[in-house]
Amino acid sequence: MPKAASTLAACIAMALATPAQAEDWSLVIHGGAGTIQRDAMTPEKDAEIRAALDAALEAGSAVLREGGSSLDAVTAAINILEDDPNFNAGRGAVFTWDETNSLDASIMRGDTLAAGAVAGASTTRHPIDLARKVMEESPHVLLSGEGADQFAREQGLEQVDPSFFFTQERYDALVRFKAHAMQEQQTSQIDVDYKFGTVGAVAMDQSGVITAGTSTGGMTGKRWGRIGDSPIIGAGTYANASCGVSATGTGEIFIRLAVAYRICAGSAWAETPEPVASVREEAIAALMGEVNNQTKTNADLAINAVGELGGSGGVIFLSSDGAPGWSFDTPGMYRGSATSDGEKVVAIYGDEE
Ligand code: ASP
Numbered sequence: 001m002p003k004a005a006s007t008l009a010a011c012i013a014m015a016l017a018t019p020a021q022a023e024d025w026s027l028v029i030h031g032g033a034g035t036i037q038r039d040a041m042t043p044e045k046d047a048e049i050r051a052a053l054d055a056a057l058e059a060g061s062a063v064l065r066e067g068g069s070s071l072d073a074v075t076a077a078i079n080i081l082e083d084d085p086n087f088n089a090g091r092g093a094v095f096t097w098d099e100t101n102s103l104d105a106s107i108m109r110g111d112t113l114a115a116g117a118v119a120g121a122s123t124t125r126h127p128i129d130l131a132r133k134v135m136e137e138s139p140h141v142l143l144s145g146e147g148a149d150q151f152a153r154e155q156g157l158e159q160v161d162p163s164f165f166f167t168q169e170r171y172d173a174l175v176r177f178k179a180h181a182m183q184e185q186q187t188s189q190i191d192v193d194y195k196f197g198t199v200g201a202v203a204m205d206q207s208g209v210i211t212a213g214t215s216t217g218g219m220t221g222k223r224w225g226r227i228g229d230s231p232i233i234g235a236g237t238y239a240n241a242s243c244g245v246s247a248t249g250t251g252e253i254f255i256r257l258a259v260a261y262r263i264c265a266g267s268a269w270a271e272t273p274e275p276v277a278s279v280r281e282e283a284i285a286a287l288m289g290e291v292n293n294q295t296k297t298n299a300d301l302a303i304n305a306v307g308e309l310g311g312s313g314g315v316i317f318l319s320s321d322g323a324p325g326w327s328f329d330t331p332g333m334y335r336g337s338a339t340s341d342g343e344k345v346v347a348i349y350g351d352e353e
Contacts, residue, residue: 025064026204026339028324029056029077031087032197032248033314036332038349046348049086053336053346056080060203061338070203070211071109071132078105078128078215081199085167087334088197090126093165093217095174101165101217103127104231106142107135110210110239117142117231123159124152128215131231133157142231170220177221197334198230200237200246202318206340210318212237212244212260219251229254234261242320243295248333249306249313256309259302263317266298295319299327 031053060077064070082090093101105127106117116135119142124130133155134143143151153159198216214237216230228251229236236247238260245260299315306313307329314328316335324337328350336346
C-alpha cells in the first residue's frame with residue numbers, strides 16, 4: 001500500500017477508539033510497589049490496605065463526580081494515603097539514616113504544565129499540599145529542606161512535631177537496614193526490604209484536565225540529603241494535555257531515565273506526527289486513539305528500561321481517553337482506579353487484574 005493510503009487506513013482504524021466524552025472523569029492511584037506477596041501478608045493487613053486505597057479512591061471520586069478539578073481530586077486522594085501509616089508518605093514515612101523523616105512530593109497539571117514540588121520537608125503534615133502551594137503561590141517549582149517548611153508555615157499549612165511521623169514498623173526497618181549495611185560494609189545502599197510505599201494519583205476531571213501527583217518519605221536509610229524521583233518533575237511525576245504519570249520504585253533509575261516525562265512525551269509525540277499535519281480533522285481525532293494505546297506501550301517500555309538499568313518499580317497513568325492503567329515489574333503494587341462509568345478496581349498482587 002502506498003504510504004499516504006496506509007496512513008489514512010491507520011487513521012480510520014484508530015477512529016474506532018473512543019475519546020473521552022464531556023462529563024467523563026477518571027482517577028488512578030498507587031500506594032507503592034515491591035515485594036508484596038500474598039503469603040507474607042496477613043488477612044488483616046490485606047484488608048487494611050484495600051480499605052485505605054478504597055477510601056482514597058472515594059475521596060478523589062467525590063471531587064470529580066461533583067465536577068471538581070483533577071487538582072483537588074489528586075490532593076484529596078493523596079491526603080488520605082499521607083495520613084495512613086501503612087504507606088511511605090506523610091505519617092508512615094520511612095526513616096533516614098539519621099533517624100529523621102524527610103518528605104518529598106510533587107504535583108503537575110497537564111493543561112498549563114504548571115508544577116510544584118518539595119524535597120526534604122520535615123514538619124509539614126501533608127507534603128502534597130505544600131507542593132501544590134509551591135505551584136500556585138510561588139514563582140518556583142522545587143523548594144527544599146527548612147525553607148520548604150518555612151514556606152508551608154507562611155502559607156498556613158498544618159505543621160506537626162517531627163515525632164508525628166514516627167511509626168515503630170518504619171523504625172524497625174531502619175534498624176534492619178543499618179544492620180545489613182554494617183554487615184556488607186556499605187556506606188549507602190538501596191532498601192533491604194525492597195518495598196516502595198510511595199503514594200501517587202493521576203486524575204482527569206470533567207473538563208478533560210489531567211493532573212498527576214506523588215508523595216513519599218523516600219528510601220529507608222537515605223543519607224547525605226538524598227532525593228529520589230518523587231519530587232522531580234519528569235522523573236516521578238508528569239502531566240501534559242493528553243497524559244499523566246506517577247511513579248514508584250528505585251528513584252535513582254527513574255531520574256536517569258526521565259520515566260514520567262518520557263511516557264507522556266511519547267504520547268504527545270504521537271499527537272502531532274509530521275505525516276498527518278495536513279489530514280482531515282477526524283483523522284487527527286482518531287490519532288488520539290493512538291495516543292491512548294501509546295501511553296500503555298510507553299509505560300511498559302519505561303518499566304522494562306528501569307529493569308535493564310538495575311532498578312524496579314511501577315507507574316500509574318491516565319491518557320486522554322480517561323482509561324486508567326499501570327505497569328510494574330515487582331510482585332505487587334498497591335493500586336486502584338475509578339471512572340465515571342462506575343468501574344472501580346482495588347488491587348495489591350501482580351496476579352490481580
Ligand atoms: N521512588 C521513591 C524514591 O526513590 C521511593 C518509592 O517509590 O517508594 O525516593
